[in-house]
Amino acid sequence: MNNERAKTLKDNIFKGWAIFATSVGMIMLAVLLIKIGMDGLHRISLDFFTALPSRKFEKAGILTAWAGTLWIMVTTALFAIPIGVGAGLYLEEYAKKSRWSSMLEINISNLAGVPSIIYGLLGLEVFVRFLHLGESILSGSLTLALLIMPIVIVSTREAIKTVPNTLREASYALGASKWQTVWMQVLPASAGGIMTGIILALSRAIGETAPLIVVGALTYVPFVPKSVFSSFTVLPIQIYNWASRPEAGFAVNAAAAIIVLMSITFLMNGSAVYLRNRWQKNVRW
Amino acid sequence: MNLKERIIEGLLFLCAAVCVLTTVGIIAVLLFQTIEFFSEVPFSDFITDTQWTPLFADKHFGILPLLTGTLLTTLVALIIAIPLGLSIAIYLSEYASKQLRGYIKPMLEILASVPTVVYGFFALTVVTPLLQHIIPGLAGFNAISPGIVMGIMIVPFVSSLSEDAMYAVPNSMREASFALGASKFQTALKVIVPAASSGIMVSVILGFSRAVGETMIVALAAGQQPRLTLDPRVPIETITNYIVQVSMGDVPRASLEYKTIFAAGLTLFVITFVLNNISYFIRKKYRAQYE
Numbered sequence: 001m002n003n004e005r006a007k008t009l010k011d012n013i014f015k016g017w018a019i020f021a022t023s024v025g026m027i028m029l030a031v032l033l034i035k036i037g038m039d040g041l042h043r044i045s046l047d048f049f050t051a052l053p054s055r056k057f058e059k060a061g062i063l064t065a066w067a068g069t070l071w072i073m074v075t076t077a078l079f080a081i082p083i084g085v086g087a088g089l090y091l092e093e094y095a096k097k098s099r100w101s102s103m104l105e106i107n108i109s110n111l112a113g114v115p116s117i118i119y120g121l122l123g124l125e126v127f128v129r130f131l132h133l134g135e136s137i138l139s140g141s142l143t144l145a146l147l148i149m150p151i152v153i154v155s156t157r158e159a160i161k162t163v164p165n166t167l168r169e170a171s172y173a174l175g176a177s178k179w180q181t182v183w184m185q186v187l188p189a190s191a192g193g194i195m196t197g198i199i200l201a202l203s204r205a206i207g208e209t210a211p212l213i214v215v216g217a218l219t220y221v222p223f224v225p226k227s228v229f230s231s232f233t234v235l236p237i238q239i240y241n242w243a244s245r246p247e248a249g250f251a252v253n254a255a256a257a258i259i260v261l262m263s264i265t266f267l268m269n270g271s272a273v274y275l276r277n278r279w280q281k282n283v284r285w
Numbered sequence: 286m287n288l289k290e291r292i293i294e295g296l297l298f299l300c301a302a303v304c305v306l307t308t309v310g311i312i313a314v315l316l317f318q319t320i321e322f323f324s325e326v327p328f329s330d331f332i333t334d335t336q337w338t339p340l341f342a343d344k345h346f347g348i349l350p351l352l353t354g355t356l357l358t359t360l361v362a363l364i365i366a367i368p369l370g371l372s373i374a375i376y377l378s379e380y381a382s383k384q385l386r387g388y389i390k391p392m393l394e395i396l397a398s399v400p401t402v403v404y405g406f407f408a409l410t411v412v413t414p415l416l417q418h419i420i421p422g423l424a425g426f427n428a429i430s431p432g433i434v435m436g437i438m439i440v441p442f443v444s445s446l447s448e449d450a451m452y453a454v455p456n457s458m459r460e461a462s463f464a465l466g467a468s469k470f471q472t473a474l475k476v477i478v479p480a481a482s483s484g485i486m487v488s489v490i491l492g493f494s495r496a497v498g499e500t501m502i503v504a505l506a507a508g509q510q511p512r513l514t515l516d517p518r519v520p521i522e523t524i525t526n527y528i529v530q531v532s533m534g535d536v537p538r539a540s541l542e543y544k545t546i547f548a549a550g551l552t553l554f555v556i557t558f559v560l561n562n563i564s565y566f567i568r569k570k571y572r573a574q575y576e
Contacts, residue, residue, distance in 0.1 A: 007468040014470045018376030021369045022389060025396045028437050032399075032407045039410075086300030094294055095301070104301060106565060107308055113491070113561035114554065115498025117525050118311060120532070121550045125314040129538070146307050153304070179293045207400025210500035210525065214532045214546075236402040236501075243406045243505055251410060258403050269398050273391065 036262075040255025048256060052222055053238070057249030062257050065238035067224045068217075069206060069264075071137050072144065072234055076205050079145035080152055081198055087149070088156025088194075093182050112150035119147045120214025128216060135216030138228040143215050144208060148201035155197020159190035192279025196272045203268035207261065209236035235261045315554055318547030325541055331548065337511040337522075339545045340531070346545065348552055350511035354428070354521035355553075358503055359496040361432025361517060362439060366492050369436070370443025371478075371485065377444070378451035379459075379473045393441040401438070405505030408434040413506060426508030426520035435502050439492045446491065450484020451477050483571035487564045494560040498553060500525035524553045 051061025095101040123143030133139045163186050171181040187194075212234060219241040221233040235257060242254035323331070326346045334347025373393070377386050413430040417423045454477050462472040478485065508520025509530050522530070528546045536542045 007471065011468050011470045014372075014473075015376070015380060018372045018380065021372040022376065022393075024369055025393060025437050025440055028407075028434075029396060029399070031411065032403070035407070035411055036403075083300045083303055086297045087304060090294075090297035090301040094297060104304065106562075108304055109565055110558065110561055111304060111307060113494055113557055114311065115500070115525065115557055117498065117500045117528055118315075118550055118554050118557075121528070121547060122307070122311050122314050124532075125318070126310055146303075149304060149307070177287075177290055179290050203398065207398075207402070209400070209402045210504075210529060213529055216532070219533070236400055239402050239406065240501065240505065243402070243409060254406055258406060261400060262403060265398060265400060266395075269395070 036255040036258045039252055040257075040259050043252050043256035044259060053220055053233075057242075057247060057253055060242075060250075060253055062235065062238060062260065064221045064224055065233055065235045065257065066260065068137070068221070068232040069234045071225050071228070071230075071232065072141050072212075073202060073206055075137060075141035075228055076144045076148070077198070077202055079142060080148050080201065080205075083145070084149050084152025084198075084201075085156050085194060088153045088160065089182060089187075091153070092157050092160040093178075093186065108150050108153055112154070116147055116208055117210040117214060119143055120211030122146070123211060123215045134229065135218070135231050136229045137225055137232050140212050140215050140217055140232065140234075141228075143211050144205045147208065147211060148205050151201040151204065152197055155200070156190075156194050159193025159197065160186060162193065163189045192275060196276045196279070199268050199272040199275070203265045203272070206234075206268070207236060207265055209234075209240055212237060213240075235264075311554065315547055315551040318544050319551045322541070322544040322548040325544075335513045337527075339542050340534075344541075346548075348524075348549065350513045351522060351524045351527055351549060352552070353513055353515065354507070354511060355497055355523040355525070357428045357515065357517055357521060358432045358435065358499075358507060358523055359493060361429055362436035362496040362499075363489070363493060365433055365436025366439045366443050366496075367489060370440045370488070370492070371447055373440065373444040374447035374451055374485075374488075375473045375478070378448045379469060379477060390445065393444060396438060397441045399438075401499065401501040402505070404434050404438055405431070405502040408502055408506035420518060423518045424508070424520050426506060426510075428507055428517040428519075428521050431502045431506040432517065434506070435496050435499055438499075438502070439495050442495055443488045443492045446488035447481065447485045450481035450488070453484070454480045483567050487567050490560050490564040490567075494557045494564075497560070498525060498557050500529060504529045524549045 048061050049066065050063050051059060052063055053065075054060040091101065091104060095104070120143060123139055123146075127133045127139040127142050128135055133142075167185050167189060168181055171185045176184070216231075217237050218231055218233050219237060221231060223230075225232050239254050239257045239261065242250040242257065245251075330346050331348055333349075334345050335349055336345035336347050337350045338345045373389075377389060381389065408430045412434055413423070413425060413427070416427075416430055416433075417425075420429070423429070451473075458476055458480060459472055462476045467475070503523045503526045507523060507526060509522050509526060510520040511522040511527065512519070514521065527549055531542065531546045
């Protein structure tokens with residue numbers, strides 16, 4: 001009987017430990033949110049959004065940073081969505097099971113594991129130097145588009161896989177061509193899942209700092225970008241710049257900018273989760 | 286098949302080809318600049334010199350200090366992430382109700398969605414000062430603080446993949462263990478974990494690879510002093526951190542300093558490439574184990 005009791009005790013100890021382990025991350029997140037809230041919330045005002053960067057921390061704002069983030073996000077989406085979804089469609093609907101397609105698969109899984117800073121080195125050599133695009137928004141967004149491509153492709157494929165074959169067969173039976181079937185049946189039926197993946201990928205792109213630093217985004221940009229060829233900065237780089245300065249005033253600015261950045265990523269992730277749940281409920285088959 | 290259909294298939298094929306071109310591009314760019322680098326610096330210096338000082342007057346090009354810096358922060362991260370991640374995985378797979386799983390999993394996912402620069406700020410302004418109260422002689426920049434934060438960040442990677450592997454273990458094995466009088470904990474530790482070991486290994490390797498390539502946390506909290514040490518309390522520099530440091534400064538293109546970031550980058554790429562491929566093949570090989 002003693003043995004039984006020891007077993008139950010061990011069971012309960014593990015349960016307690018596991019609940020602790022689960023909450024460690026949550027506790028850290030809570031402390032993080034409280035910390036940046038206490039440090040930065042009072043700094044957020046309209047001026048903070050409309051002021052240019054400055055050497056004086058009390059005057060500095062994030063106008064050029066959020067404008068840069070917006071530019072980068074839109075241009076990255078323009079490149080990543082069509083190419084990523086197109087590649088996913090090709091792999092699921094067109095490619096035959098062959099050595100080539102399994103090679104593509106290994107390749108995509110490998111790309112997803114390449115550290116983001118390596119993409120920065122690729123962008124620096126290919127877009128900035130070889131194609132002479134300069135240290136511009138275009139170079140930055142092309143780099144980020146390549147970075148998030150694997151995420152878009154994988155989620156496109158997952159979404160397409162859930163479309164039942166009966167739908168395709170019905171379409172063919174009515175005389176539709178392959179592309180008509182893909183464009184008018186498969187894509188609309190998997191749009192929710194694809195959209196979820198795209199939003200998650202873009203939210204990842206918004207938080208990326210390292211590849212853009214390598215591509216040559218600046219830390220001090222006294223103007224709002226005018227075209228895709230402008231030099232630029234983004235919110236995470238502004239945060240990095242402020243956080244690495246010794247003056248306490250800049251740490252306050254960094255905390256305030258973090259509040260803005262995290263609001264954007266949480267909003268995007270939240271809408272992705274909402275979209276996924278709604279889409280899963282609306283499945284008709 | 287008519288022309289339009291063919292053109293469309295061709296275009297979609299090109300989209301897929303972009304991925305292959307990306308890989309080819311990464312390897313070509315890294316190799317090209319690294320070969321240039323080695324035309325000026327002997328390979329033996331690169332792997333045996335114990336100093337890395339390309340930005341100083343007295344230049345040394347030994348990758349070892351950057352490598353140990355990288356492995357040190359990674360080690361700290363894994364010491365945190367493996368026990369936490371595996372405990373969570375066992376708990377979710379063997380103990381928690383389906384409903385609880387549904388709550389906890391997305392909450393853990395939030396951890397992975399926080400931008401890393403935010404974690405870096407957190408390590409620098411909260412964790413380091415806190416640790417300085419506990420660990421005497423801890424410098425303002427060190428390997429412990431970014432390592433711990435990185436570890437918590439990769440917990441969701443480790444826990445979700447291992448949990449999938451444990452969840453896939455067939456119920457008959459659990460029931461057999463219970464029938465022999467084993468408790469839940471004994472079953473988890475002696476039946477489920479061994480049965481799911483390949484999946485657990487994959488999760489740990491991917492966590493490893495993630496930590497090696499992590500940049501912004503170490504860039505903010507680990508310092509910029511490449512040194513050959515295993516002491517986690519002093520400032521160090523990782524490979525990723527060095528690349529950031531050079532990119533932030535004004536290094537002339539085509540200079541030797543410029544080429545160093547590609548040599549460092551190639552080293553990093555090789556490490557993650559090997560790790561990712563090992564995990565890929567483990568996954569492929571054991572996928573059908575219980576199907």
